[in-house]
């Protein structure tokens with residue numbers, strides 16, 4: 116099992132390893148919005164406060180949509196993330 120903490124909402128939830136982050140956001144009712152859900156629109160930009168090592172590496176879509184500097188600062192697209200294990204802390208990006 117993996118743990119996700121939605122920092123802005125104070126919600127902690129557990130999911131199976133490898134789960135899609137967007138499914139966890141939908142289930143938990145976390146305040147992170149989606150648009151395309153395909154990595155193109157950047158509506159779902161999040162900041163990973165902790166546990167980046169527990170997410171899949173950035174997808175091709177993230178590398179196309181996000182700036183290299185954003186990726187370096189811990190920004191990801193929630194629709195492209197899978198939680199591999201451990202614990203991650205995320206919040207909607209400013």
Ligand code: FES
Nearest residue numbers: 150151152157194
């Ligand atoms: S919802 Fe469009 S990039 Fe994630």
